[in-house]
Amino acid sequence: MADRDNKVKSFYGIAPKRYNKRWEEKKIKLEKCAIGFRQNPILSTRKLRIDDLVPVYKTFPRQQMAFEYARTCHQDVYVFAKEKDLQGKRIYLVATLPHFWYNYTRNCLPENRNYYEVIPEGAACRLYFDLEFKTEFNPDKDGMKMVDIFIKYVCYQLKNMYGLECGRKFIVDLDSSTAAKFSRHLIFHLPGAVFKDNIHVGTFVRHILALLQTKLEYGSEQPDSQLAERGGILCCNDRSPALIHEDNAEKRVDGVRLGELKELFVKDEKGSFVIFCDQGVYTKNRNFRIFKSTKIGKKSHLVFSSQNMFKPSPKGRKGSFSKDPDYLFFLDSLVSNVSMQVDGKDVRILTCESCVNSCKTPSKRTAQGIGSQVPTQTGYEHSSYPDIDRFVLSVVNRGGVQGEIRKWVYFPQGKLLTYDILKNQWCENIGRPHKSNHIMIVVDIKHGVYYQKCHDPDCRRIDYRSPERPIPEDIDPLMSSQRTGNSHCQTDHVCV
């Protein structure tokens, strides 16, 4: 050991005097160099810092190629799409966020900022909304007020279905409105939670919007409305679902007046009334326009709206742009930029699955089949769920006829409550009432939905079931039991 120390010492030992002058010259030379570099920095626009990532910025003509490349990157890269022409053709870009931001803000003129985030199929993401309507067809609509009402309703449902407290300060609110079109993008930062992917977000959104319609129809004096649910899209032919009786307009669902909810409906180009929330933006690899981008050829860049109350937090942000408030805002405005840990805690993964899809298995599981194995409860007129009875009556009292409950049967195994209906024989399968056969309403309590079946031999042969529709969640025993009785495991999962 001592031997080695000596060797090191002699090697690094005091240099002979004759070398001192040479060192001095070198030192002066280096200092001159340093002054030169300081005056003419090589990286004149930007200094690379240790916190910065190795740059990744590569374009591809096909989305698939971009994702294949992204998979080979060992860093946190994102796929963006850039519009090439007015036909909607795109090129795809793989980049780390700081390098994307650098080129986006420094090398790209505002009119060329035609970029979209590609929300990857299967990737965890935030709750997001595309809210829009044409001013031309809705000259008197107050978009600002509508967004506030919409947010209140969504927050009510988040609390209701997932127990989450949300509000304005957790919501990135971006505006892209023009004289012709009111247009907003909302991105929710749910405290400690993200959705499993954007398909689950879509199921959640369609579910709460279908419930919204049920709320508006429920208790209406004019049940024979033109309202029609087509493929889950809220739509009616010629008028707003302003069917609320005065008595109900002041009713509140957790601070949202029912009378306000009808304001969320607008006229579209075909003259139909539709909700101003676009339900088409929840598909695989959906492009979603980003902060400071405009559609190609237009001049409506997404900027933070005057109503925005979200403040980006610089906590944990590193790199050259960590002090650029727009960059921090950009990071928080992305739908798929989520971390799985917040403050050392795992974030909840929210799911929302559609029963309509999951029940598509061709196996014939009839309500009767399930009930045959276990004892069922049965009775007449009133079941042990008076709220559900009332709801079923409201369903069969549409169209100017007064349906009645003849008999109910409860199948505990499948949590199905079936009602035999008198005096209303309307069957969706044939689009008109049956002449002699009666219909049934089946309430699936577990999934919070109902559908119609009937005793007609033709309908039975094909095991006909109408499309499932949600039952109002405030009379839904499932929702309350999930929240109160099952706190430790299933709270994140909702099947609708």
Next chain:
DNA sequence: CATTATTACTAGGGCCC
């Protein structure tokens, strides 16, 4: 060389009453 994913609409064939 190169948009993508999904839904709405349409036309034609087979089957039943």
Next chain:
DNA sequence: GGCCCTAGTAATA
């Protein structure tokens, strides 16, 4: 003729 199913096309975001 009416209804359903299917495949191909158009439309939409």
